[in-house]
Amino acid sequence: MGRIFVTSDTHFGHDREFLWGPRGFMSHVDHDKEVIRRWNETVQPDDVVYHLGDVMLGDNAYGIGCLEQLNGHIKIIPGNHDTASRLSLYKLLPNVEVLGLAEMIKYKKYNFYLSHHPTMTSNLEKAPYLRMHLINLYGHTHQQKPFYQDIPFMFHVGMDSNNCTPILLDDAIELMKEETQKCIQMLDVIIEPEEGGTS
Numbered sequence: 001m002g003r004i005f006v007t008s009d010t011h012f013g014h015d016r017e018f019l020w021g022p023r024g025f026m027s028h029v030d031h032d033k034e035v036i037r038r039w040n041e042t043v044q045p046d047d048v049v050y051h052l053g054d055v056m057l058g059d060n061a062y063g064i065g066c067l068e069q070l071n072g073h074i075k076i077i078p079g080n081h082d083t084a085s086r087l088s089l090y091k092l093l094p095n096v097e098v099l100g101l102a103e104m105i106k107y108k109k110y111n112f113y114l115s116h117h118p119t120m121t122s123n124l125e126k127a128p129y130l131r132m133h134l135i136n137l138y139g140h141t142h143q144q145k146p147f148y149q150d151i152p153f154m155f156h157v158g159m160d161s162n163n164c165t166p167i168l169l170d171d172a173i174e175l176m177k178e179e180t181q182k183c184i185q186m187l188d189v190i191i192e193p194e195e196g197g198t199s
Contacts, residue, residue, distance in 0.1 A: 002046035005166035006157040008139025012066035013058035038165040043072040052139040053079020053116035079116040152179035
């Protein structure tokens, strides 16, 4: 097995400007071609990609045509636009596996909860180190910043916050570790005056 990547919300075939416009494209066709190019430039055939939903909209044949061009072993966690008929089509592709509505994986002693929708899974104040948390990787929100409300163990893997390409799980971990340290330092700034008391 190769490396592990995560992504979501490719929205192949979704011909709405509010989706492809903010991503920097002039049409859904330009968007889809570039997403495929960036994906295959990043992901090798033996890599694993967890796709956290909303693979495509619109014409199913067109969307499947895009999906079957992608490198890697693709494990799909369904999103709200992944209908039963689309899930049946995904399953026909040799490099695609459809999982349940959420999946838990362990990687390098980190524990991950993968879901389409953001899910609160932990509490930073009770555990200062990232490995002590159940980390939520999610899509759906189309946000440009990678963290849900600046929470370091809720990481948005979607196209909108990752330059329209899957993100290597190791890179996501490094970003989350940096954000965790920022949050700890901020909590220390708030807590220290209270601990000092008055003299």
